[in-house]
Amino acid sequence: AQSVTQPDIHITVSEGASLELRCNYSYGATPYLFWYVQSPGQGLQLLLKYFSGDTLVQGIKGFEAEFKRSQSSFNLRKPSVHWSDAAEYFCAVRSGGGADGLTFGKGTHLIIQP
């Protein structure tokens, strides 16, 4: 069965500093990968996705992620965080086969220090 691991439950970053959130997945074939962001009590908003092609994908709000097949990773990055980036971040994977639905990691809570 496919799985997603986000090793960091909480991350604290100073405003203006760079950010990297880690995501590792377990899946045999090429997965479809997603990063979502969630503000407290809200639904999920898609930041970016990887289906195929260029392994470095750009998303909204200045985020990017890099798919590394050899490491089974899809880490999310941002060069300079803003206080408004404080939220919960979820990495998710969907298989390309008949199974449907997304498998999510447990999330990383991002705290921004002034």
Add this chain to the structure above:
Amino acid sequence: DGGITQSPKYLFRKEGQNVTLSCEQNLNHDAMYWYRQDPGQGLRLIYYSQIVNDFQKGDIAEGYSVSREKKESFPLTVTSAQKNPTAFYLCASRIRAGPDTQYFGPGTRLTVL
């Protein structure tokens, strides 16, 4: 505006009562999904439906039921058989064909007293 609506935002029920959560979308999406979110647990798939009048169990379907009588609507009933129903429930939808993105509604927080 196109989107997914979930109502109500907050729902309180007494233990032993069934409760139905609403999910409506006007995106003309074929597939719809229900997820449950618990603190520190991420999201887990309850049920999904790829076409009208058809639905499939997800990873944690026990104690839940769904129907899909219309393309736009995918209500979720939390039955009294669900042992720990207090959670945040999220509905999502996507175009069925291809590896397309799931879009999420704002969620319903259910509290069972």
